[in-house]
Amino acid sequence: MSVVKFFAFILLSLSANTWAWSGMIREGGVSGGGGNVINPQMPTSTVDPEEAEHIVKASAVYTQIFFAHAKAQFANGEASSEILPVYKKLFSGPRDLDTVLQNVRPHVRESGPCYDYNMQPVDASVAGSLPNRFCVSAFALSRKVQADQIPVQAAALMAHEYTEIMGLDEDEAVMIQKQALQDLQIVNLPPLSVHDCGDSN
């Protein structure tokens, strides 16, 4: 193991531990193909799940924006040393992320949670019988997340699921989700066209 690799490994281990200690791993990290929102701001009033469904579907655009931003940062050598090994797997691995983004779409559930491979309820999951679909629960998001935060939380959650579909592990998916939460606060986001839902079911 080279010094650089070893250092990156230490950084990864440290950050993973930090999340575990802060209790965030419970909220964000669930093994078994699922994912949950991380540090949501609890809603003061809940959004109607059907409205949340439209918002979540439209938020897939933000997931694409995050990945494009991340890919550019990776290409320009601007990624942090912490996230770099994960970007390397995502953007220069054997599978093409853009193809996956084009072909695999969220199946947004209006009622009930999604379920992971262990049949545990989660906010989103790649476990399911629909081909080229992963589950996102608009119902869960509407109950856990402040309305104005649903788009960014949903987009980050979907980035988590795409990362798992790309073959990366749970810790890496949580790192991507956290990076997306962070980046999507900074980058310029176009307003969501919530009625332009398309038919992603």
Ligand SMILES: [Zn+2]
């Ligand atoms: Zn996961």
